[in-house]
Amino acid sequence: MKFLTLVLRSLFRSKRRTFLTVLSLSVSVFLIALLQSLLGTMDSLSTSTASGTRFVVQDKASFTNVIPQAYANFLRQQPEVERFTSFQWFGGEYKDPKNFFANFGVDPEPYLQVYREEANLPSIPLDQVRDFLRDGNGCIVGRTLADKFGWKLGDVVPLKSPIFNLTLRLNIRIIFTGLRKSDEMFLAFNIKQLQEAVPWMKGRVGAFTVRAKNPADIPKLCERIDRHFANSAQETLSITENAFNLNMMKMLGDYSTMVHSISAAVLVAILIVTANTMAMAIRERTTQISTMRALGFRSGQILSLLMAEGLLLSLLGSALGIAMAMGVASAAAKVAGQILPWMADFIITPETLLLCVLITLALGLLSTFIPAYRASRRPITEGLRAL
Amino acid sequence: MIWYLFVPLAPYLLWLLWAAAFHPLPLTYNWRSIWQRWAGTLSTVGAIAIVVMVFVVVLSMAQGVSKAYVRSGREDQVIIMRQNARVEMMSSVSLAQARLILTHPLIAHDEVGPLATEDIIVSKQVALADGSGAMSVTVRGTTPAGIRMRSQVRMLRGRWFNPGLSEAVVPQKMLNRYTGVEWGRSIDMAGRSWKVVGVFDGDGSVFDSEIWTEVGDLRQAFRRYGNDSSMAVRLRSAADVPAFVRDMEQDVRLKLEAKPEPAYFADLGDAGRPMQVLGQIITLILTVGAVFAAMNTMYATVAGRTPEIGTLRALGFRRREILASFQWEAILLTALGGLLGAGLSLLFNGIRTGTVNMNTWSDVSYAFAVTPDLMAQGVGFSILMGVAGGFLPAWRASRIPVTEAMRA
Numbered sequence: 042m043k044f045l046t047l048v049l050r051s052l053f054r055s056k057r058r059t060f061l062t063v064l065s066l067s068v069s070v071f072l073i074a075l076l077q078s079l080l081g082t083m084d085s086l087s088t089s090t091a092s093g094t095r096f097v098v099q100d101k102a103s104f105t106n107v108i109p110q111a112y113a114n115f116l117r118q119q120p121e122v123e124r125f126t127s128f129q130w131f132g133g134e135y136k137d138p139k140n141f142f143a144n145f146g147v148d149p150e151p152y153l154q155v156y157r158e159e160a161n162l163p164s165i166p167l168d169q170v171r172d173f174l175r176d177g178n179g180c181i182v183g184r185t186l187a188d189k190f191g192w193k194l195g196d197v198v199p200l201k202s203p204i205f206n207l208t209l210r211l212n213i214r215i216i217f218t219g220l221r222k223s224d225e226m227f228l229a230f231n232i233k234q235l236q237e238a239v240p241w242m243k244g245r246v247g248a249f250t251v252r253a254k255n256p257a258d259i260p261k262l263c264e265r266i267d268r269h270f271a272n273s274a275q276e277t278l279s280i281t282e283n284a285f286n287l288n289m290m291k292m293l294g295d296y297s298t299m300v301h302s303i304s305a306a307v308l309v310a311i312l313i314v315t316a317n318t319m320a321m322a323i324r325e326r327t328t329q330i331s332t333m334r335a336l337g338f339r340s341g342q343i344l345s346l347l348m349a350e351g352l353l354l355s356l357l358g359s360a361l362g363i364a365m366a367m368g369v370a371s372a373a374a375k376v377a378g379q380i381l382p383w384m385a386d387f388i389i390t391p392e393t394l395l396l397c398v399l400i401t402l403a404l405g406l407l408s409t410f411i412p413a414y415r416a417s418r419r420p421i422t423e424g425l426r427a428l
Numbered sequence: 429m430i431w432y433l434f435v436p437l438a439p440y441l442l443w444l445l446w447a448a449a450f451h452p453l454p455l456t457y458n459w460r461s462i463w464q465r466w467a468g469t470l471s472t473v474g475a476i477a478i479v480v481m482v483f484v485v486v487l488s489m490a491q492g493v494s495k496a497y498v499r500s501g502r503e504d505q506v507i508i509m510r511q512n513a514r515v516e517m518m519s520s521v522s523l524a525q526a527r528l529i530l531t532h533p534l535i536a537h538d539e540v541g542p543l544a545t546e547d548i549i550v551s552k553q554v555a556l557a558d559g560s561g562a563m564s565v566t567v568r569g570t571t572p573a574g575i576r577m578r579s580q581v582r583m584l585r586g587r588w589f590n591p592g593l594s595e596a597v598v599p600q601k602m603l604n605r606y607t608g609v610e611w612g613r614s615i616d617m618a619g620r621s622w623k624v625v626g627v628f629d630g631d632g633s634v635f636d637s638e639i640w641t642e643v644g645d646l647r648q649a650f651r652r653y654g655n656d657s658s659m660a661v662r663l664r665s666a667a668d669v670p671a672f673v674r675d676m677e678q679d680v681r682l683k684l685e686a687k688p689e690p691a692y693f694a695d696l697g698d699a700g701r702p703m704q705v706l707g708q709i710i711t712l713i714l715t716v717g718a719v720f721a722a723m724n725t726m727y728a729t730v731a732g733r734t735p736e737i738g739t740l741r742a743l744g745f746r747r748r749e750i751l752a753s754f755q756w757e758a759i760l761l762t763a764l765g766g767l768l769g770a771g772l773s774l775l776f777n778g779i780r781t782g783t784v785n786m787n788t789w790s791d792v793s794y795a796f797a798v799t800p801d802l803m804a805q806g807v808g809f810s811i812l813m814g815v816a817g818g819f820l821p822a823w824r825a826s827r828i829p830v831t832e833a834m835r836a
Contacts, residue, residue, distance in 0.1 A: 061724040068717035072710065102617050103551040103564055105517070105789060204518050206510060274619055278553070288561055299489075303482055303710060310478040310714075314721040317471035321728055 048349045055322065059354065062318040066358025067365065069311040070400065074366035074393050076300045081390035083296075092282040093256045095155065096263055097128075099248040099285075101276040107245040108275050110236075115269055121258040122251055126152040127232045129247035133200030133209065135190065142186055144200060145247075146232030149174050153181075155252045159224045160217045169194070172214040177233065179214035183225025185385060187216045198228070205239050222374075222385035250282070308400065315358075315408035319351050323412040330416050331424025343417040351409025352402070359401040363394065430805045433812055440815070444759075447752035453745065458757040462764075465729060469761060472725040476765025476813060477772060479714040480806040484773035486707030487802050492794040493700030493783065499580060499633040501689030503666040504536070508659040508676055511685045515696065515788045516658040517549045517566070523654050525682055529661065534672050536662045538576065543662035545574030548646045551790050552617050552639065557607045563782070565606070566638045566790040567596075567617065569646030569656075577662055580633050586611055586626030589642045594649070596641040597626035601793055605782060609639065618649035634693070637782070637793045660689070699785040699792060715813060718762075722817030726758050730825040737825055738833025751826035758818020759811055766810025770803040 053059055098116070100106035107129070116125050129146040153162055153170065160181070173179045182192060192198065192213055201208040211230050219225045236242045253259050263279035270277045280288075323330075330343060338346075370389050377384040434441065448455060462469050508529065513519035526546045529535075536543045548569035553562040575581065575588060589595035598609045614621040622641060630636035643656065663672055669688050676686035730737070737750060777798040785792050 057727060058724055061720045061727070065717040065720035065724070068713060068720070072713045072717075076710075101553070103553055105551050105564070201512075203512050203514050206512055276619075299486070303486070306478050306482055307714065310475040311717070313471040314475050314717075314724075317468055318724060320467060 044346060044349070048346060048353060051322070051326070051346075052350050052353055054326075058318060058321065062315060062354060063358045063361060065314055066311055066355060066404070067361035069307050070359045070362025070397055071365045071369075073304045073307055073400065074363055074389055074397055075369065076304060077393045077396060078366070078370060078387065078389045080297055080300050081392055082384075082387050085386075085390070092286070094123075094259075095250055095252050095282040096259050096279055097248050097250055097282055097285045098266055098277050098279045101267075101278040104248065106275070107242065107247055108277065110244050110246050112270065112277070113249065115266065116249060116251060119262060119265070121253050121255065121262050123254045124151045124154045125249050125251040126155050127246035127248075128250050129232055129235055129242070130204075131200065131202050131209075131230075131235065132204045133202040133228075135198060135200055140190070143227040145227070145229055146235045147229045149179070149181075149229075149231050152229060155250055159219050161219055165215055165217050169215045176212055176214055177231055178210065178212050180211040180228050180230040181215040181217065182213055182228045184216055184218045185222050185225035186228065187213070192216070200228075205235065205242070207235075207238050209234055209238075226385065251279075308404075312404060312408060315351075315355060315404055316411075319347075319354070319409045320412040322350070323347060323409075323416045327416065327419070327424050331419070331421050334421050335425065340417040344413055347413035347416060348406065348409050351413070352405035355401045355405035355408070359397055359404075363389070363397055430808050430812075434808070437812075437815060444752055444755060447749065448756060453740075453749055453753040455756060455760070458753060458760055461729070461733070461757060462761055465725075465732065468725045468728055472722055472761055473765040473768060475721050476718050476762050476810055477769035479711070479718045479813075480766045480769025480810050481772045482714060483707065483711040483809060484770055484798060484802050484806040485776045485796065486710065487704060487805075488773065488776065488796045488798045489781075489794075490700035490704035490707065491799060491802060492797040493703070493792060494694075494697035495797050496632060496634050496636070496792060496794045497693040497697035497699075498690075499631065500578075500635065501691075501693040502577075502579075502662070503688070503690060504664075504669070505577065505660060505662045505689045506669060506672055506676075506686050507689055507692050508661065508684050508686045509657075511683060513685070516547065517551065517788055517790075519658045520655045521546065521657070521659050521684065523656070525684065526656065526659055528679075528681055529659055529676070529684075532661075532672065532675065534663050534668045534675075536664045540576070541573065543573055543577050544659065545571045545577060545661075546643060546656040546659050547571075547574060548643050548650070548652060549657040550617075550646065550650060551788075552615070554606045554615075554639075555608050557605055563606075563791040564784070564789055565602070566788065567646070568635075568638045568640050569643035570640055571643055574643075574660065575640075577660060578630075578633075578635060580631040581635050582629045582631070584627050584629050586624075588626055589640070589645075591642045591644050594620050594622045594641075594645050595625045596622040596639055597628050598624055598639050599636045600627050600629050601636040601780060602639070603627070604780065605793060615639070618646075620645075620649050632795065634696075634792060637791055696785060696787055699783065699787070700794075703783075711809065715809060718813050719817040722758060722762055722813055723821060725761065726754070726818050726821035727824070729757065730754065730821045733825075734828060734833050737828055738830055738835075741828075741830040742834060747826040751822050754822030754825045755815070755818050758822065759814035762810045762814030762817065763807060766807040766813075769810070770806045773798050773803065773806065 098112070100108050110127065113125070113127070116122055126148045127146070131144045131146055133144045134140065135142070153160060173181055180198065187193070194213055194216060196213045198211045198213060199208055200211060209230065211228070217225070232246065236244070253262060259281060266279045267277050334340065334343060367389050370387055374385055374387040377387070507516070508521060509516060509519035510521065530542055530544055550567050551564045552567050554565045555562045583597070584600055586597070589597055596615060603610060609615055609624060611624050611627050614623050628640070647653065647656070663669060673686040673688070676682055676684045740750060776796045779796045780793060781796070782791050782793040784790065
C-alpha cells in the first residue's frame with residue numbers, strides 16, 4: 042500500500058499521455074461493452090421465466106404457412122397439455138409502416154392463461170378481462186406500447202396489414218403491465234376477426250402456442266404431435282418457445298460472429314496502443330529505475346511496481362468506458378426501445394461486466410509485461426550511464 | 429457520406445497542400461522521422477489499420493446485400509403485384525388478371541412467345557450445412573419465360589425442370605450453406621417430394637438464394653388454383669415503363685400495382701440498412717479512440733524532437749512551416765494505417781454469408797463487397813484521424829520558444 046503513491050506519481054508523470062491513453066482505452070471498452078450487451082440482451086429475450094413451459098406447433102415446411110385449426114382437437118386430447126392458443130402474425134401497421142410493433146390474432150381466453158406470467162394476469166382488473174373476452178373487436182396491449190402512441194382504454198386502433206390486405210379497427214380493452222418492458226410491446230386480438238375477413242384463413246391458424254403442465258413432458262409431447270401429423274397433408278414441427286425465439290434471432294444473420302470479431306479486432310488495437318504507452322513511459326524512466334535499484338529496490342519489486350502501474354492505467358480506462366456504456370445503455374433503452382421492442386430492456390449485462398474486468402486485467406498485464414521485465418532486468422550501471 | 433466531413437476542413441487541407449508543394453521542409457524529412465520511432469509508429473499504424481478494416485468490412489456487408497438486389501432487376505422489366513403488397517410473397521394475382529395482362533401491346537416478345545411470367549412464391553425451411561438449425565428459404569415457381577427473362581441465371585449442371593414431374597433446381601451458391609438440397613436429392617414440400625434436377629448460377633443476384641420449380645406444380649401442391657403471387661413482364665423498351673405502370677393501376681379489371689424492377693429490388697435491398705448503420709456507429713466510436721492514440725504518438729514525436737525543432741527554427745524556418753510539417757507527418761502516419769487497413773479488408777472480399785430480409789422473412793445470401801469506393805472512404809477516414817490527432821501536437825511544436833527548444 043505504501044507504494045501506491047509512487048505508482049500514482051509515476052502514472053501521472055506525463056499527464057497528457059496518461060489522459061489520452063485512458064480516453065482511447067475507455068472508448069474501446071465502451072464499444073465492446075455495448076456490443077456484447079446488445080448480444081446478451083438479444084439472447085436473454087429468447088429465454089423468459091415461463092417460456093420453458095411452452096412450445097410452438099407450426100407447419101413443418103415454413104412458419105409462414107398456415108395449418109388447419111382442426112389440429113387443435115388432437116392437442117386437446119393430450120393429458121400433458123394445460124392450455125393452448127391459436128396464433129397468427131398479422132403484421133398490421135398503425136398509420137405508418139415505420140410504427141412497427143408486433144401484433145397478432147389469438148384465442149383470447151386461453152391466450153391470457155398461456156401467457157399469464159408475461160401479462161401479469163392477476164394484476165389486470167377483472168372488468169377489463171371481461172370486456173376483452175366479450176368484445177369480438179377487443180384487443181390487449183402492453184403499457185409501454187400504449188404510452189408510446191398515447192392510447193387509453195376504449196380507444197380504437199386501426200391496423201392495416203399488407204399481408205392480408207385488410208384493415209382491422211380494434212378496441213383497446215386491456216392495458217397490462219408486464220414483467221419486462223419488451224413484453225409490453227405488442228398487441229393481440231381475437232383471431233376470429235382474421236378468419237372471418239380473409240377467405241384463405243377460414244379454419245386455419247399460423248401456429249399453436251401450447252403450455253404443458255410439466256416442462257419435462259415437452260420433448261415427448263412434441264415428438265408425439267409431430268408423429269401424429271407426419272402423414273397428413275401438412276406435417277407439423279413442434280419446438281420449444283426458446284428454440285423458436287432463438288431461431289428467429291438466428292435468422293437475423295450471424296450478428297454474434299460479427300460482434301465477436303469486431304470486439305476481438307478492437308482488443309488487439311487497444312492492446313498495441315496501451316503497450317506503446319507503457320513502453321514509452323518506462324523507457325523515459327530508465328535512469329530513474331536504475332537509481333531506484335541502486336538504492337536497494339529488488340528487480341522483482343520494480344517489476345511489480347511497473348505492472349501495478351499498467352494495471353491501474355487499464356483499470357482507469359475500463360472504468361471510464363463501462364461508466365459511459367452504462368449511461369448510453371440506459372439512454373438507448375429509453376430512445377431505441379420505442380422503435381425496437383427488445384431494446385427497451387437493454388442493459389449492460391453482468392456477463393459483459395465480467396468480460397470487461399477480464400479484458401482490463403489482460404490488457405494491463407499484457408501491455409506492460411515485456412517493457413517492465415526488460416526495465417527491471419537491465420544492468421544498473423548501463424541504466425545509470427544514460428544520465 | 430464521409431466526404432462531407434472534409435468540406436469544413438477544405439481551406440486547411442488546401443493550405444497544407446500548398447505548403448507541401450512550395451515548402452522548404454520536404455515530406456521525405458517526415459517520412460524518415462516516422463521510422464525513427466518505429467515502435468510507436470507501428471503501434472499507431474496497426475491500431476488505425478484495424479479501425480479502418482472494421483469500417484470497410486462491416487460496410488462491405490451492407491454493400492453486398494444491396495448489390496445482390498441491384499443485380500436482380502432490369503430497367504425494362506416490371507413486376508406486378510396486388511395493391512399494397514410490398515413483396516411478392518404477400519401478393520396475389522388471379523389467373524384471369526394474368527391472362528388480361530398478357531394481351532398488353534407493350535409487352536416484348538422473343539422467338540418463343542411473350543416475355544411475361546406468373547410466379548408463385550412460397551417458403552421452405554432448409555437445414556443449414558453447419559448443423560446449427562434451419563432457415564427459411566424462398567421457393568419460386570416460375571415458367572420457361574421466367575427463366576428467359578432472368579438473363580443473369582445460367583444452368584451449370586443438369587437441366588431445367590419439366591412441368592408435372594415435381595422437379596426443382598437449386599443455385600450453386602446455396603449448396604455451401606445448406607444441406608439436403610444437393611443435385612439428385614429430393615426436397616419434401618407440401619406433401620410431395622421434389623427432385624433436384626439441376627444446379628444454376630444466379631450471378632450474385634437474389635436468385636442465388638431461391639429454389640426454383642415449375643409454377644404449375646407449385647400451384648397444385650399448394651392448392652393455389654386461380655391465383656399466383658406476382659407477374660413479371662419485359663417491355664419493348666425501358667421508356668414504355670411509365671405508360672405500362674399507369675395502365676396496370678388504372679384498368680378497372682386489374683387495379684394492380686406495377687413497379688419497375690430496379691425500384692422494387694432497391695426497396696428490398698434496404699435489408700442491409702441495419703448493418704450499415706451499425707457499421708457507421710462503430711466506426712465513429714472507434715475513430716475517436718484512434719484519434720487519441722494518434723495524438724499520443726504525435727505528442728511523443730514532438731517531445732522527442734524538441735531540440736531538432738529548435739534547430740530548425742534557428743535555421744530560419746517559420747512557425748507555420750513547422751506546423752505544416754508536423755501535420756503532414758501525422759497524416760502520413762494515419763494514412764499509412766488507413767492504406768494497410770483497406771488492403772487487409774480485401775481479404776474479406778467475396779466471402780459469402782447470409783441474412784434474413786425482414787420484408788420477406790427469407791434468407792438472402794450475399795458476398796462481402798469491398799468496393800474501391802469503400803476502401804477510399806476508409807483511407808479518407810484515416811486522413812481525418814491524422815488531421816484531428818495531429819493538429820494539437822503540431823500546433824504545440826510550432827509554438828515552442830526557440831531558446832527553450834535549443835536548451836532541451
